[in-house]
Structure formats: C-alpha cells, structure tokens
Amino acid sequence: MRTPRRHRLASICAALAGALLLGAWPAAAQAAFxxxxxxxxxxxxxxxxxxxxxxxxxxxxxxxxxxxxxxxxxxxxxxxxxxxxxxxxxxxxxxxxxxxxxxxxxxxxxxxxxxxxxxxxxxxxxxxxxxxxxxxxxxxxxxxxxxxxxxxxxxxxxxxxxxxxxxxxxxxxxxxxxxxxxxxxxxxxxxxxxxxxxxxxxxxxxxxxxxxxxxxxxxxxxxxxxxxxxxxxxxxxxxxxxxxxxxxxxxxxxxxxxxxxxxxxxxxxxxxxxxxxxxxxxxxxxxxxxxxxxxxxxxxxxxxxxxxxxxxxxxxxDDADADGALDARDNCPGVANPVQRDSDRDKRGDECDPDDDNDGVPDGADRCPRSRRGADANGDGCGDPRSRILFPRARGIYAARQAPSRVGGFAGADDLGVASVQVAVARVVRGRCAWYERGRFRSPRACSAPAFFAASGQRRWAARVGVRSRGAYRVISRARQTGGLLESVFNRRNVRSFRVR
Missing domain, CATH: 2.120.10.30 (TolB, C-terminal domain)
Structure with missing residues (x-):
C-alpha cells in the first residue's frame, strides 16, 4: 500500500525532529588545528x-x-x-x-x-x-x-x-x-x-x-x-x-x-x-x-x-583561514586577512567588519570606508574638507615695508583628497571688510560675504596678495573636497587676523 504524500512528509519531519532531540544531527566539521x-x-x-x-x-x-x-x-x-x-x-x-x-x-x-x-x-x-x-x-x-x-x-x-x-x-x-x-x-x-x-x-x-x-x-x-x-x-x-x-x-x-x-x-x-x-x-x-x-x-x-x-x-x-595569523589572535577568524588591519581598533578586522571606521555609515555606502576624520556634514562617511592657515602668523603685527605679500597653509579631505583651496583676504575698516578682488582691495562691505579666489596647490597651498596699507586684515581659507563638498566650519584654524602699522 502506498503511503499518502502528506503522511510521508509527516514521517520525515518526525524523524528529523527525533534526530535533533537525540543529538543525532551531524555536527559541522571543525578545521584541524x-x-x-x-x-x-x-x-x-x-x-x-x-x-x-x-x-x-x-x-x-x-x-x-x-x-x-x-x-x-x-x-x-x-x-x-x-x-x-x-x-x-x-x-x-x-x-x-x-x-x-x-x-x-x-x-x-x-x-x-x-x-x-x-x-x-x-x-x-x-x-x-x-x-x-x-x-x-x-x-x-x-x-x-x-x-x-x-x-x-x-x-x-x-x-x-x-x-x-x-x-x-x-x-x-x-x-x-x-x-x-x-x-x-x-x-x-x-x-x-x-x-x-x-x-x-x-x-x-x-x-x-x-x-x-x-x-x-x-x-x-x-x-x-x-x-x-x-x-x-x-x-x-x-x-x-x-x-x-x-x-x-x-x-x-x-x-x-x-x-x-x-x-x-x-x-x-x-x-x-x-x-x-x-x-x-x-x-x-x-x-x-x-x-x-x-x-x-x-x-x-x-x-x-x-x-x-x-x-x-x-x-x-591554529590557522583555519591560512592567513598567517593564529586563530587565537586573529581579528577576523575564518576570513583570510594576513595584514590584520583594524581601522577603528575595535578588535574586529576590516575584512569582516561591516563598518571599518566605526562612523555609523556601512562600508557599502561609505565613500571613505576605512578613514573618517572629524565632522561629516553630508553623511558620506568621509571627514569634511579642512584647511589651516600657516602664514601670516596669528595676530601678527608687521611693519609696512614687511607686510605679507602672500598667504598659505595646508589642507586635507580624508581619503577623497583636496580638489582646490580658496582664500579670502580683507582689510577691516570700522567693522566692514574691503575684500581683495582682482589684484586690489575693493570698497568696504559686509564682512559676512567674503570674496573667495583660488589659491595655488591642494594639500599645500598659497596665494599672493598686495598688502601695502596700514590697518587690520583678515584671512579666511576653505578647501574643496574631490566630489564638490566645500569646507563650511570656520574657526581659528582657518580664519586669521593680522595688523600692518
């Protein structure tokens, strides 16, 4: 007599359940030591x-x-x-x-x-x-x-x-x-x-x-x-x-x-x-x-x-994944990662860490999966571009004949790199700013609307300015990241004042 199909399925399920209860289910093979x-x-x-x-x-x-x-x-x-x-x-x-x-x-x-x-x-x-x-x-x-x-x-x-x-x-x-x-x-x-x-x-x-x-x-x-x-x-x-x-x-x-x-x-x-x-x-x-x-x-x-x-x-x-790291110390056991890189130092190797730099952006959506430094305004997993003014010196006072003829500094933009750096220089007159444009300082206007122009260089940048008159001056820099994002945070790192007397 042929057993109905539903009865056969029930018998198979019962047998499997019994095997599990009795511990008869075959265990997964372990790698040899x-x-x-x-x-x-x-x-x-x-x-x-x-x-x-x-x-x-x-x-x-x-x-x-x-x-x-x-x-x-x-x-x-x-x-x-x-x-x-x-x-x-x-x-x-x-x-x-x-x-x-x-x-x-x-x-x-x-x-x-x-x-x-x-x-x-x-x-x-x-x-x-x-x-x-x-x-x-x-x-x-x-x-x-x-x-x-x-x-x-x-x-x-x-x-x-x-x-x-x-x-x-x-x-x-x-x-x-x-x-x-x-x-x-x-x-x-x-x-x-x-x-x-x-x-x-x-x-x-x-x-x-x-x-x-x-x-x-x-x-x-x-x-x-x-x-x-x-x-x-x-x-x-x-x-x-x-x-x-x-x-x-x-x-x-x-x-x-x-x-x-x-x-x-x-x-x-x-x-x-x-x-x-x-x-x-x-x-x-x-x-x-x-x-x-x-x-x-x-x-x-x-x-x-x-x-x-x-x-x-x-x-x-003791090296099941044959990557040269003892499994007892391997930060990613079961996955070959001979370098043992751990970008965020969480003791979980990058090869098996879904968020290598621990910035909250999964590696699949992270434009900089292994290197986040600082703020991330657009949430792309990369640190925002940043610039630093090195000269003229902060709050420096210069004689007219020694007035700075150029400004310069460094810039960085995480793994994506720096596409360009822009600079704005102004002579401050009674709370208003005469911005440097096309080779000369223009009429004073609001200091909240700087006139940026391109500096030369990327990671190390510089720009020439014609500072001759006595007075107070302000320099602002901002970096542009490859991909378009502009530096948007301004502080004493990228804003500098000096005086010519």
Whole structure:
C-alpha cells in the first residue's frame, strides 16, 4: 500500500525532529588545528641526522644536523624555505641543538665536543663569538648537551642529558653557570631532551623515555610543579617526548617521537589540557619517523625535524583561514586577512567588519570606508574638507615695508583628497571688510560675504596678495573636497587676523 504524500512528509519531519532531540544531527566539521604545509631538505637530498631546530625574527630556519657536523640555514616560508648556507663546517663535531636569542645570536649545542658555541647573528655573518662548557659533572660543565632555549635576558637553558640535569648559563659571561636542577635522589630525570620556558619563568622539560616518558613543569628555581603529560598513546599522553615549544599564546607544542606525532596542549593557566595531535608513522605528508626538535615561526608555522625521514616538516597550526595569523589572535577568524588591519581598533578586522571606521555609515555606502576624520556634514562617511592657515602668523603685527605679500597653509579631505583651496583676504575698516578682488582691495562691505579666489596647490597651498596699507586684515581659507563638498566650519584654524602699522 502506498503511503499518502502528506503522511510521508509527516514521517520525515518526525524523524528529523527525533534526530535533533537525540543529538543525532551531524555536527559541522571543525578545521584541524594542525595541517601539513610541506617539507624541505638541504643540498644532497636529505639531512643526515636533523636534531634541533630554531628560527629567527625574519623567519629563517636553522637546523642542527648532527650527522653532517653543521647547522643548515634556510630562508623563511614566504621565500620558499630555500637553502642559504651552513654554519660550523669544520668546527662542529655533532651539533644536537640550536637556539636563537632576542638579538638573533645563534647558540649551537655540540654534543661531540661537549661545548656550546655562540655565533653572532646571521645577518652579521655569524662569526664565532665564544665557546663554553666542556665535559664533566661540575656546574658549568656540559656532557653531551641536547636541546636549548633562551629567555629575554639572553640566559641560556641547556639540557645536559648524560648528567640528567638542566643548567642555566650566562653566555655574556663566558657561559658562567647560574643554577642547575635535576640532580636528586631519586633522579628527577631519566633522559631529559627538550626544554621550553613560559613568560612567567616556568620551565617545561621532556623526558625522552619510551615507557616512562613524561613532560613536567618546574618553577623558575627548578622545583617540580606537576606533570603535564604522562606515558601513553592517547591525547595528552606521550612516548619518548623530545622537542618542546611555547607558542605566542602560551600553548605547549610537543614532539611526541614514540607516537610519531606532534601534540598541542593549552596554556598552563588553562590546565595544560589536550587540544589536538597530528601525524602518524610514515614518510608521506603527515608522516613522521623519530622526530626530534621543533620551532615556531611567524605566519602560524611549526617546523619539526623529521629525523628518520631526513627532512624538516613544515606545519601550519591554529590557522583555519591560512592567513598567517593564529586563530587565537586573529581579528577576523575564518576570513583570510594576513595584514590584520583594524581601522577603528575595535578588535574586529576590516575584512569582516561591516563598518571599518566605526562612523555609523556601512562600508557599502561609505565613500571613505576605512578613514573618517572629524565632522561629516553630508553623511558620506568621509571627514569634511579642512584647511589651516600657516602664514601670516596669528595676530601678527608687521611693519609696512614687511607686510605679507602672500598667504598659505595646508589642507586635507580624508581619503577623497583636496580638489582646490580658496582664500579670502580683507582689510577691516570700522567693522566692514574691503575684500581683495582682482589684484586690489575693493570698497568696504559686509564682512559676512567674503570674496573667495583660488589659491595655488591642494594639500599645500598659497596665494599672493598686495598688502601695502596700514590697518587690520583678515584671512579666511576653505578647501574643496574631490566630489564638490566645500569646507563650511570656520574657526581659528582657518580664519586669521593680522595688523600692518
């Protein structure tokens, strides 16, 4: 028996209603936190043993290649991450970590020689400044240094793995030690590897162990606060964690080598809870093999040393609209606006703000959608034209032989520009004005009816006048906006008086 059409429609509506009540309606797909954005290698086709990664203010990428005994330098992502040059050939034995301080000076942990090598910035040619460390267990001695980070005071925090500790050093004082932590009974670390530091001085350290690997957070003096990621393969769990990175909004990015992935945790203030993981074991896009160090760069980018695959992988993260601005800070999330322009500073980007300059005129009807300055008499969204007299000086008194021969000033008219400037000059006689017209002052008449004539120039204007007689004078200027609107407000900015005696 065929069901009547109205009954079929009723059944469909009932089914949809039931689905909504049961929560069975499919949810809108959310953009992934991480996305694969490419990979690169040095000349020769692969890194021999990529370990530490760092970036400078210009977005250049520095990769410590322990197998090649050098640090490779690559251009920024907008420049294609093309290879530039290498640092440390013939000097470094086994570079395992690299860090850049706030002056773009380069630090390389050389595990083969148990030293830290400091270089000047890349733009200064990266000459060697100093070396410090040396094998041993004493404070300031480093045995097989691993990954590193710096703080705003250019102190260096080094993972001293064989000594199972973290050391704080002052490179400016030839690596003088400040403090260390990790040496305790029972041991604080098994195999420390990665390190990161947040703005409050808390220190995050990864323990590179397949079965008991963890990421822990310590206070600025090295006292344990808590564990933020424990062993396992679930979200927020790790196996052989290595590189650690803090991003601009204080989230923790973890290279989870044993699980062949990277993870993101929320900020310490938000409980360091799990956000998302990316990656799987393999060599294709999205694949990792024994990844190690990592670094972030301008443009919402994360670089990961994919050690087993002999490459560095570039990931875009927290940037659903791929405009280079982290969604957590994007003033127009979901709409690509790399410039992040916000004309009215209302924290809503111009690309998604219906009234960019917050003048009450919608952008579609606004002749100057991103720039309103001052009054708007005709409601077109553009600031009214305005002029200013610069000379003669206000209330100036001049000798007859030094009487001004010209008047001048500036003018503006918002985004539309100034089409022309007009000037009126009068000699004031007993409350009436003799206006300057066609090269001479005419008979006195009402001061309320100025006789304007054209000045030369637009934004910077001037006009010649023949002031010779003693007496009081008045100058008025007005600008005409492109499109016809004339300046209509007169005040001490565009009305000026002076006297000749």
């Amino acid at each position: 991480f996305s694969y954005d490419g990979a690169f290698v040095p000349p020769g086709g692969r890194f021999l043993e990529a370990s530490g990664v760092a970036t400078d203010d210009a977005g250049r990428v520095y990769v410590a290649d322990a197998g090649a005994g050098r640090v490779h330098v690559f251009e920024s992502a907008p420049a294609g991450n093309t290879f530039i040059s290498s640092i440390g050939q013939g000097q470094l034995a086994r570079p395992s970590g690299v860090a850049i301080d706030n002056r773009n000076r380069i630090y390389v942990a050389d595990a083969g020689r148990n030293v830290i090598v400091q270089y000047d910035s890349f733009v200064d040619g990266a000459p060697t400044r100093r070396e410090f460390g040396g094998g041993g267990t004493q404070l300031g001695r480093i045995d097989g240094p691993r990954l590193m980070t710096t703080d705003r005071a250019s102190r260096l925090y080094v993972v001293d793995r064989p000594n199972a500790r973290v050391q704080f050093l002052r490179p400016a004082l030839d690596g003088r030690p400040v403090a260390a932590f990790g040496v305790a009974e029972p041991a604080t670390f098994l195999e420390p590897e990665g390190i990161a530091r947040d703005p409050e001085g808390r220190i995050f350290v990864s323990d590179d162990n397949a079965s008991d690997g963890e990421v822990r957070v310590y206070d600025p003096r090295g006292a344990l606060i808590k564990k933020v990621a424990g062993p396992g393969a679930g979200g927020g769990q790790v196996s052989s964690p290595r590189g650690l990175v803090r991003d601009p909004v204080d989230r923790l990015l973890i290279v989870d080598a044993g699980n062949s992935r990277v993870q993101a945790l929320r900020s310490y203030a938000e409980g360091s809870t799990f956000i998302e993981a990316f990656g799987t074991r393999g060599s294709g896009p999205g694949g990792f093999s024994s990844p190690s160090g990592a670094a972030i760069a301008p443009g919402a980018l994360l670089y990961v040393a994919d050690t087993g695959n002999g490459r560095v992988v570039r990931l875009r993260y």
